[in-house]
Amino acid sequence: MSDSSSVAEQPLEEFFARFASLSFSYKPTSSAHKNFANLCRVSGWAENSGERHEAHAGFHDALVQQFNAIYGTDGNDLAAWQNLCCVIGIKPVPDDIKECKKVVRDAHVNIIDLIEIVRTAK
DSSP, rough: OOOHHHHHHHHHHHOOOOHGTTTOOOOOTSHHHHHHHHHHHTTTOOOOOOOOHHHHHHHHHHHHHHHHHHOOOOTTOOOHHHHHHHTTOOSSSSSHHHHHHHHHHOOOOOHHHHOOOOOTTT
């Protein structure tokens, strides 16, 4: 996991910055989903509109990029898996990658929560 808060914010900030011309104001301390709901409200997009669907696809992509920026993309990085165990609250943190993967898989966590805990410290 990166210790840089700018890395933890960058993909979502970049996504929401694309809508500044709509008078949308991104609030980094609010959840990503609250920001997206506010964007939809400010933009006036109908629930099933093409614009909203396109924006939602971009939002989803930004969330994936956000997760990757925070937790990494190397599935064989023991330190990254151990960090994930710490964030989830697994104690004791396993010493080997196979056990880390198993306990994380069995934890049934919401990946959005894993992003939000770093972004908003909530």
